[in-house]
Amino acid sequence: MSELTLKQVCVDRAGGRVVTDVSLTVRRGEVTTLIGPNGAGKTSLLEAVSGLVDVARGSITCDGQEITRHGKVGRRKLGIVHVEQGRTVFGSLTVTENLRVATRSSADIERAFTLFPELRKRHDSAATLLSGGEQQMLVLARALVTRPRFLLVDEMSLGLAPAVFRRLLPLVKDFAADGMGVLLVEQFAQLALGISTEAAVITGGRLTYQGPASVLLEDPERLQRTYLGTDR
Numbered sequence: 001m002s003e004l005t006l007k008q009v010c011v012d013r014a015g016g017r018v019v020t021d022v023s024l025t026v027r028r029g030e031v032t033t034l035i036g037p038n039g040a041g042k043t044s045l046l047e048a049v050s051g052l053v054d055v056a057r058g059s060i061t062c063d064g065q066e067i068t069r070h071g072k073v074g075r076r077k078l079g080i081v082h083v084e085q086g087r088t089v090f091g092s093l094t095v096t097e098n099l100r101v102a103t104r105s106s107a108d109i110e111r112a113f114t115l116f117p118e119l120r121k122r123h124d125s126a127a128t129l130l131s132g133g134e135q136q137m138l139v140l141a142r143a144l145v146t147r148p149r150f151l152l153v154d155e156m157s158l159g160l161a162p163a164v165f166r167r168l169l170p171l172v173k174d175f176a177a178d179g180m181g182v183l184l185v186e187q188f189a190q191l192a193l194g195i196s197t198e199a200a201v202i203t204g205g206r207l208t209y210q211g212p213a214s215v216l217l218e219d220p221e222r223l224q225r226t227y228l229g230t231d232r
Contacts, residue, residue, distance in 0.1 A: 002028040002063050004049070004080065004150045004181055009058035011041070011048045011205075017056070018044045020205045026150060028181040030197040031173055033213060035189045037227055041205040042185045043085065046152050049183070050082035051075045062150070079149030085158055089135050089142075091128030095119050098127050098138055103145040112141035115171065133164035140168070150181040157188055169195055193217040201226040 004026040011019035019041040026032045034042050047053045049060060051072035059068045062078050070078075090098050099109045113120040116137040122130060127138060136156060143151060153172065157165040165188070173195040176182050186192035193199055196213035201223075209216065209226040216223040 002149065002181070003061075004183075005061045006045075006049065007059045007061075009045070009048060009060065010056045011044045011053060012056040013044060013053070018205050019048065019202075021058070022202065022205075022207055024200055024207070024210065026181045026183045027198075028149060028179055029176055031176045031182040031184055031195055032198040032200065033184045033186060033189075033192040033196040034200050034202060035186060035192065035227075036202040036208075040202045042202055043154055045202065046082060046154050046183065046185055049075075050080055050152055052082070076146075079147070080152070081143045081146055081148035081150070082152040083139055083143050083154065083156070085154045089127035089130070089138050092126060094124050094126055095130070095138055096123045098142055099145055102142045105145065108145040108147070112145050115144070115174075116141050132159050133161065133168070136160060136164070136168065140171070144175070148180060150183070151175060152183045152185075154185045155187060156184070157186060166191070189223065190217065190220075203227060203229040 006022055006024045008021045008023055009019060010017060010021060022045060036042055044053065048055050051070060055068050059066060061067060067075060090101060099112055118134055119137055119141060122134060127135065130138065156168060169191060172182055172184060184192055193213045193216055199213035199216050200207055201209040208229050
C-alpha cells in the first residue's frame with residue numbers, strides 16, 4: 001500500500017522543540033485526522049511533512065523512499081501537496097487563472113469546476129472578490145488539479161461559516177475515495193473524525209493517541225483525555 005510515513009519526527013522552532021518523536025502513517029485512500037489543542041504542534045508537523053520547515057530528528061519516507069532532506073519543491077514533485085492556513089489565492093488573477101497557475105490541463109480544470117460549481121459561476125472574477133468560502137474552494141481546487149498523491153490540509157474551517165465548512169468537509173472524504181492520502185488538521189474534532197479512517201491526537205508536541213477515528217468518535221470522554229494528555 002502507498003504510504004507516507006513519519007518515524008520519530010522532531011521539529012524545532014525558535015530554539016525550542018515543538019514536536020517530539022512523532023511516528024505516523026498516512027495511507028492513500030484514507031483520511032487521517034490530526035487534532036489537538038492550540039499550540040500542540042499540528043501546523044509545525046504538517047510543515048515538516050511538506051518541507052516548509054526542517055526535521056530536527058527522525059525520518060519521513062514516501063512509498064519507502066527517504067525524503068527527510070528533500071525540499072518543498074522535491075516533495076511536491078512526489079505528489080505531496082500542502083493546503084496551508086489563510087486561503088492563499090492570487091488575488092489579482094481570475095479563478096480560472098488561479099487554476100492555470102497549477103495546471104495547463106483543461107480536463108483537470110473542468111473537473112475542479114464540477115467539484116466546485118460555485119467556482120464555475122465565478123470563473124472570470126478576480127480571486128480577491130470571492131467570499132471566504134469561495135476562496136477556500138479555490139485553494140482546494142488549485143491543489144486538486146495538480147493530482148496529488150498525498151494532500152495535507154491545515155484548518156480548512158478557519159474563518160468559514162459553519163454551513164460552508166459542512167459543505168466542504170465531505171469532499172475531503174471523496175478525495176480519499178479517489179485514491180489520495182489525506183492528512184487533515186482540524187479544530188472541529190467531531191466533524192473531522194466523522195469523515196476519517198484514522199486519527200492522531202497531539203498534545204504538547206507528542207502523540208497521545210493514534211488509531212481508528214471511530215474509537216474517539218464513539219468515546220468523547222477518551223477524546224477529552226487525549227486532549228489533556230491524561231489518557232493511559
